[in-house]
Amino acid sequence: MKQLYWMRVVILLLFILLTATCMVAYFTFSFARVFYADSNAIRLNPLGLSNFVVVPTHISPDKKRVVFFGDSRAENWTTPTLLTGWEFVNRGIGGQTTAQVLGRFSAHITPLQPQVIVLQVGVNDLRTIPIFPDKRAEIVANCVSNIQAILKAADESGATVILTTIFPVGNASVERSLFYWSDDIADAVKEVNSLLRPMASERVIVLDADPILLDASGHVRSDYMDDTLHLNGAGYAALNQRLGQILADLPQ
Numbered sequence: 001m002k003q004l005y006w007m008r009v010v011i012l013l014l015f016i017l018l019t020a021t022c023m024v025a026y027f028t029f030s031f032a033r034v035f036y037a038d039s040n041a042i043r044l045n046p047l048g049l050s051n052f053v054v055v056p057t058h059i060s061p062d063k064k065r066v067v068f069f070g071d072s073r074a075e076n077w078t079t080p081t082l083l084t085g086w087e088f089v090n091r092g093i094g095g096q097t098t099a100q101v102l103g104r105f106s107a108h109i110t111p112l113q114p115q116v117i118v119l120q121v122g123v124n125d126l127r128t129i130p131i132f133p134d135k136r137a138e139i140v141a142n143c144v145s146n147i148q149a150i151l152k153a154a155d156e157s158g159a160t161v162i163l164t165t166i167f168p169v170g171n172a173s174v175e176r177s178l179f180y181w182s183d184d185i186a187d188a189v190k191e192v193n194s195l196l197r198p199m200a201s202e203r204v205i206v207l208d209a210d211p212i213l214l215d216a217s218g219h220v221r222s223d224y225m226d227d228t229l230h231l232n233g234a235g236y237a238a239l240n241q242r243l244g245q246i247l248a249d250l251p252q
Helices: 002-044 098-103 133-157 174-179 184-199 233-249
Strands: 064-070 086-092 116-120 160-164 204-207
Touching: 098 133, 116 133, 133 160, 133 184, 160 233, 184 204, 204 233
Parallel strands: 064 086, 064 116, 116 160, 160 204
Antiparallel strands: none
C-alpha cells in the first residue's frame, strides 16, 4: 500500500515536471517565432518607409502642425483634446530604434513641414542590452548620438522639438524575464535621460516624463502602465496635460 502511494506521488511529480517543461518549450517557441518574424519583416522594410502612404500636405491657415515621432510609445500617443489651433499627426512606428527613426526623418517628417515635433524614442535601443551586454556603452552612446542627430535635422527643418525623456519601464512580464530582460535596461534609461535633459535649448523643449509617470517611491505608477514598456490612456492623458501647457506657451 505504501509502495503504491509513493508510486502515485512519483507519477504526479513527473506529470508536473512534464507540464512545466512543455510550457517552457511553448514560451520559447512562441518567442523565437515572433522574433524570427519581426527580424525578417525589418529586412523587407528596414526603416518602415512604406508604413505611411497618405501624407497630409494641406493645413488650415489658423492651425499649426504637431507630429508625434518615434517608436511605439509615440505611435500610441493619444491626440490631446480641447487644444485649439493645433493639428496632430502621428508618425510613430512600433519597435523602431533611434537609428531607424533618424533614417526616416526626411521621408516622414520633412514633407509634413511641422511647426512642432514631439519626439519619444530610445527604449528599443536600450532593451537590447541584456542580449549584447558587452556592447552596453556602445548602445547607450549610439542612442544619444542618434537623438542628437534627429534634433539637428529638426532644427534644420525649422521645427521646434518637444524632446520627451525616455519613458521609464515597468515590471517585466514572465516571458520577458525568462528570455531578454534585466534591471540594466531601467538603469540605462535613467543614464540616457540624464544626458537628454541638458539638451534643452531655444528650439528644444525637454518634457521630463519622470515627475509625471513615477510615484513617490520612484516606480512607474501601475495605473499608467499597459504593459512593461507601454502606457495606457491614463498615462498619456497625464502627459498631455504637460504637453498642452508647453504648446500654449510657444510663441504664436
